[in-house]
Amino acid sequence: MEHTIPEKHYLNEATGWKSWLMTLDHKRIGILYMIMVMFSFFLGGVFALLLRWELISPDKILMGPEMYNQAFSLHGIIMIFLFIIPSIPAILGNFVMPLMIGAKDVAFPRLNLASWYIYVIGFCFAVYALFTGGIDTGWTFYTPYSSETTTAVIPILTAAFVLGFSSIFTGLNFIVTIHKLRAPGMTWFQLPLFVWAIYATALIQVLATPVLGITLALLMLERVVGIGIFDPAMGGDPVLFQHFFWFYSHPAVYIMILPGMGIISELIATFSHRRIFGYKFIAFSSLGIAFTGFLVWGHHMFVSGQSDFAAVIFSFLTFFVGIPSGIKILNWMATMYKGSISLDTPMLWALSFLILFSIGGFTGIILGTLSIDVHLHDTYFVVSHFHYVMVGGTVMAIFGGLHYWWPKIWGRMYNETLARIAVVLIFVGFNVTFFVQFIMGTQGMPRRYATYLPQFQGMHGFSSIGALIMGVGFLLIAIYLIHAIFKGKPSGPNPWKALTMEWETPSPPRAGNFEGAQRLTHGPYDYDKVVPENALKQYKTL
């Protein structure tokens, strides 16, 4: 069946740059975020490639140690604060979540636009820092190094501080939206699991981010006014900074991964055409992760000089944060059992997630174990572990999500062949880059090293080849996704034949999302009761 693009949709109902910069439409704000966040991803990726290039040899290739320290700091700061934290909530959460619950928009559209502008201000501070001395503290800003270094600490801290508010506003907006704007008939247990994940994420954003803001503000006060809080030269305590920092930054890990898990739940259900197994277990495991995530920050500090007693408690609690993640993985697999599985591109991303995130989880158990973490802390094993979680988890999920909702966002489909090639490139490139880093880590290669002993050169070189493959893969994705926006084949309203509500509106949707009031007629995963067609609200009842 041939599909056409509807005559009027949110992309052409208002025109001109002002209609974009002053827009209150959650879908357009999602796209504004997409432009900024993906540009940040590109920037962070360039720094990643520079790092891998430099590490091909222990001798200087492009950058001396000072430049290298700047490059790894910027890679981390850009990827964490400008890309991965806002990525899924701000882009897909914004675009899809209100559609999924049958709402016309988020609860506070003006706050939504404001949060984007705040993000842009934070972005500008980061770029300003980049051109006025850079930053060489790593994304962790550990004191007293960050109190002493002559690089642009204040602008970069301001950037992170400001970006925090953007994150808080988004979270607040989503909490209220999910509570108040669900379509009539949609109870909490009929919410798509992506919405549950976004909800759990929003709770962390609102509760944890202020602590980061306070910590960074204290650090700025110390540098500017000389109040001794963290710097021992002024009577402060550097380990206190680490506690404050990880009190935010550990829950922040779940800000990064929970929405990714939400996307995977949608992809697995849609492409298995199967009611999700253990819906309530998956939903509550998101809340469980959000809660437990607040209690484990000390596992970043087993060798920091915190008390052994504290270390033991934190290790104990850390194991409990692993269990909800395991529950999700097993429930996803059980969903596939006796399903009707189609391996379209988004599903390939989901399968990549399953495999890579599992490795990230298992190596997390190794790191949570007290005696082993003493050996592995601050080595490449940790670097590899968190890349398996952040890239193998979140990045696989966001690209799975983008490929899944691309036809909804633009009304057009990308080239499936190129898309499949890209998944394979990324999957292979990722493992080539990072698996070998586990071995380097266990053998003792410390992280954040501009140079290294000659025995590690072979593995570093191998890792760099993987980075290049990934770079090519992401470039390919950028090309065919952008091409699809203009030239892709019209996709129709429901190309994947899914049951969640965002597919009950034309692609791309109207400015107000739905024709008339949206009512819940079936659950998000009722594949055993109704079979959808790629047409507006057409279902075959079984």
Add this chain to the structure above:
Amino acid sequence: MDTTRSLFLPPQGSTVASDVDALFGFIFWISLFFFVGVTALTVYFCIKYKRKDGKGETTPYIESLALEITWIVIPTILLMVIFVWGFQDFIRMHIVPANSMEIKVTGQKWFWSFNYAEGATGVGELVVPVGQPVKLLMSSKDVIHSFFVPAFRIKMDVLPNRYTITWFEATMTGEFEIYCTEFCGKGHSEMWGTVKVLPKDEFAKWLEAGSGPGEGESMKEYGARMFVKNACNTCHSLDGSKNVGPTFQGLFGRREVMSDGTTITVDENYIRESILSPMAKQVVGYDPVMPTYQGILKDVDIDGLIAYIKSLEN
């Protein structure tokens, strides 16, 4: 277990290393078992339940509380076993034996120095006897560093405002790498050192003999060794290039302009003064960041360094 160790882990140089490795192996094999299971089942489902003829119907939904409980309870039990095991080893790694010998470790940008109760000092090289528990009392002179010996499976942050403690008992003689594993700035990745584990009698001799050139070693060669061991090389180049400090190439006899505008000729006394009181006379155009080696270097070390610098002509 041995295969995982040779692939992943460095030699076992201390008493705790085999315990750490055993637990690593345990988790590794359990993880591998579950990982292969998850992956194989996923692939199997993708093939077995592949969508046919574009139809999307699936059989009615099954629910199984028993299954959910099973896959919550079994991992929880396994994780608790791992926790208790790791906890017990960790505590053993943190209780210093009463018969330990104590060595004071100082970290600073960007080298390690070691002070022995008997009065000996060492820079970059920690000399210890085999089969003897060694307690390290550690502190930093500037930012946070972290003391890591992979072969011993020990690591502990070194803080500027208080002491931290770790210990080890070496089980074999040889030389093992020390790394700094807390980012500390420009020279972080070259804040390397060596643990030299000697038989007990040789260690006793070393402690008495102290420093100085070895047999058949000239003062110049000894100085070259001191240049690397004391981390002079992290800030001073040998090829004429500008680094944190002035290059050593052609340094001896060079006329240098000081930060106060005076000019001096570099001679033996200027070098000695710059090592012991680096802030006294500084070459213009460089930051005042050179640490003092007062109490770290002995006269014989300085003599060696001077002999070495004299040999570095343009």
